[in-house]
Amino acid sequence: xxxxxxxxxxxxxxxxxxxxxxxxxxxxxxxxxxxxxxxxxxxxxxxxxxxxxxxxxxxxxxxxxxxxxxxxxxxxxxxxxxxxxxxxxxxxxxxxxxxxxxxxxxxxxxxxxxxxxxxxxxxxxxxxxxxxxxxxxxxxxxxxxxxxxxxxxxxxxxxxxxxxxxxxxxxxxxxxxxxxxxxxxxxxxxxxxxxxxxxxxxxxxxxxxxxxxxxxxxxxxxxxxxxxxxxxxxxxxxxxxxxx
Amino acid sequence: xxxxxxxxxxxxxxxxxxxxxxxxxxxxxxxxxxxxxxxxxxxxxxxxxxxxxxxxxxxxxxxxxxxxxxxxxxxxxxxxxxxxxxxxxxxxxxxxxxxxxxxxxxxxxxxxxxxxxxxxxxxxxxxxxxxxxxxxxxxxxxxxxxxxxxxxxxxxxxxxxxxxxxxxxxxxxxxxxxxxxxxxxxxxxxxxxxxxxxxxxxxxxxxxxxxxxxxxxxxxxxxxxxxxxxxxxxxxxxxxxxxxxxxxxxxxxxxxxxxxxxxxxxxxxxxxxxxxxxxxxxxxxxxxxxxxxxxxxxxxxxxxxxxxxxxxxxxxxxxxxxxxxxxxxxxxxxxxxxxxxxxxxxxxxxxxxxxxxxxxxxxxxxxxxxxxxxxxxxxxxxxxxxxxxxxxxxxxxxxxxxxxxxxxxxxxxxxxxxxxxxxxxx
Numbered sequence: 001x002x003x004x005x006x007x008x009x010x011x012x013x014x015x016x017x018x019x020x021x022x023x024x025x026x027x028x029x030x031x032x033x034x035x036x037x038x039x040x041x042x043x044x045x046x047x048x049x050x051x052x053x054x055x056x057x058x059x060x061x062x063x064x065x066x067x068x069x070x071x072x073x074x075x076x077x078x079x080x081x082x083x084x085x086x087x088x089x090x091x092x093x094x095x096x097x098x099x100x101x102x103x104x105x106x107x108x109x110x111x112x113x114x115x116x117x118x119x120x121x122x123x124x125x126x127x128x129x130x131x132x133x134x135x136x137x138x139x140x141x142x143x144x145x146x147x148x149x150x151x152x153x154x155x156x157x158x159x160x161x162x163x164x165x166x167x168x169x170x171x172x173x174x175x176x177x178x179x180x181x182x183x184x185x186x187x188x189x190x191x192x193x194x195x196x197x198x199x200x201x202x203x204x205x206x207x208x209x210x211x212x213x214x215x216x217x218x219x220x221x222x223x224x225x226x227x228x229x230x231x232x233x234x235x236x237x238x239x240x241x242x243x244x
Numbered sequence: 245x246x247x248x249x250x251x252x253x254x255x256x257x258x259x260x261x262x263x264x265x266x267x268x269x270x271x272x273x274x275x276x277x278x279x280x281x282x283x284x285x286x287x288x289x290x291x292x293x294x295x296x297x298x299x300x301x302x303x304x305x306x307x308x309x310x311x312x313x314x315x316x317x318x319x320x321x322x323x324x325x326x327x328x329x330x331x332x333x334x335x336x337x338x339x340x341x342x343x344x345x346x347x348x349x350x351x352x353x354x355x356x357x358x359x360x361x362x363x364x365x366x367x368x369x370x371x372x373x374x375x376x377x378x379x380x381x382x383x384x385x386x387x388x389x390x391x392x393x394x395x396x397x398x399x400x401x402x403x404x405x406x407x408x409x410x411x412x413x414x415x416x417x418x419x420x421x422x423x424x425x426x427x428x429x430x431x432x433x434x435x436x437x438x439x440x441x442x443x444x445x446x447x448x449x450x451x452x453x454x455x456x457x458x459x460x461x462x463x464x465x466x467x468x469x470x471x472x473x474x475x476x477x478x479x480x481x482x483x484x485x486x487x488x489x490x491x492x493x494x495x496x497x498x499x500x501x502x503x504x505x506x507x508x509x510x511x512x513x514x515x516x517x518x519x520x521x522x523x524x525x526x527x528x529x530x531x532x533x534x535x536x537x538x539x540x541x542x543x544x545x546x547x548x549x550x551x552x553x554x555x556x557x558x559x560x561x562x563x564x565x566x567x568x569x570x571x572x573x574x575x576x577x578x579x580x581x582x583x584x585x586x587x588x589x590x591x592x593x594x595x596x597x598x599x600x601x602x603x604x605x606x607x608x609x610x611x612x613x614x615x616x617x618x619x620x621x622x623x624x625x626x627x628x629x630x631x632x633x634x635x636x637x638x639x640x641x642x643x644x645x646x647x648x649x650x651x652x653x654x655x656x657x658x659x660x661x662x663x664x665x666x667x668x669x670x
Contacts, residue, residue, distance in 0.1 A: 013305050014257050014307065015305075015309060015399040016306070018307055019306075021350070021354070022388050022398050024381040025381055025385070027381070028378070028381060031370050036367055040252060041256070042355065043254060044255065044358075044364035045364050045365065089303075090300060090303045091283050093300075094284050094288060096288075097284075112490075135303065135400065136400055193396060194396075197396035197401075198409070199299075199405070232293075236300065
């Protein structure tokens, strides 16, 4: 029997599920290997039991915790799909602000948001078996993860930094433009797409294991940048734990 | 006595429940509960540098990340007094076409078509009607290819920056795109044939239709808001005509303009700008009987089809113009300054407005955004209230299917609508 897989989402932009759909012809080939049994964005169907659940989005209220726990119960393997599920992603920017004052500013003390708390990654509530980082995820990495899970191998993420991929692509170093780049400490796997596009690495894939902070500080100093510059940069995708 | 609750509506973006309560042929209650968790984006932008704003707001929505980026850049450029070149305008318009294509085609084939083909999703047809599914994926790929060539990737673009582009597409990539657009014409024809063959439920309800208007062009961008009730104001004055308000069952704000309900999106654009459609777009509109008198919200699906054809045809011409001029590397000069900017774009689902106020260091003091789906929510509920009494004789399942089709026809993006709410920092 084909493995039964499903896609679920909580608080997020659905860009990671869209990135799966954007695999287009490969997505069609995928259907030869797996059975998609639940995917609310494009299907009406619901499934009682799944082999693999891919879950997008972060969690910020009790009803969502219950729904997540229910998905966990139905699934043999649960995968965090994308930055919001993995680290609470850009949603976690609200950790930088007082949540109750945000609620008052928006809803004039309405009871509507009483149950809403600061967003957390999936792993704060359930066991997460594997994770696909990034905002959005990389389609190829999704396929590689799925492949590993189907053949019963533990999925692996690159253990080196974006700098490595950037150098392999022979892109000019962002620091030479006196711009802070999170490439040296961010987990690779994105083929340095943002740097290729002329932007900098904003760290959406979270920190690499054992980031080497001493040389990084030195790079900052050489370029006249301060720790405050770098902290500001981290406050986009890495409010909570930096993907560790 | 009949109570229908459909939790987590399917084949749309984001989370909503439909709650209906009727007895003795009378509708007692009808609500579209919006249960998506708000993300307070406008609050999160406070204090952020102008170069961070577009990449952050892109994350409001995966399916329209390019629209959010484009409108954000336009608002920031206005605030900082930055002019953009014709080349930048052309490339950004092409990117907007790409996004409309991928979003509309995702909706047409994966969300709407299953209703008319009598299946729960397109996936079971992968074997039986492989050609249809392949065509759906080929066309969707085309939209994404445009976004990838111009924006660097399909979701959350990486080549856009305040003042222009940080990286330009290769000429060969543009030439290739042009060829792909031309090659897609037979697929488009087959798509038009497919949708023209569907029986669209008949229903109509008059409402106010609001969109941008452009000088002698289909209203995909522009700096004036117009409506069928006679609104005509500069985008900067949007708050004087569109009012947002809270309802107890929704974490998205509802909106109204001249009357209680308001529709934005493909049908509103076609009603306000039919004569500016491309020639092929116009003939498809005629073939599927869409005209300024159309009041049937189920027909928004067909309006989307017309816009797909329009964007492909206009896209070909736009690429020709860009290739003829030749792409030149530009280095935008942007200096921070205090200022206010408001800009609008027609996103796939309708008029999207961002307005920012910056301090003299180029950091956000205040941000405000008006989201298409939020503007449509009251309209969807009003449609449902009028439609339900006419369907109460139907078996429960048929009734519920038709109501979901109505909600779906708006292609609501609930993830988007709850993630931007008005905040006033005073």
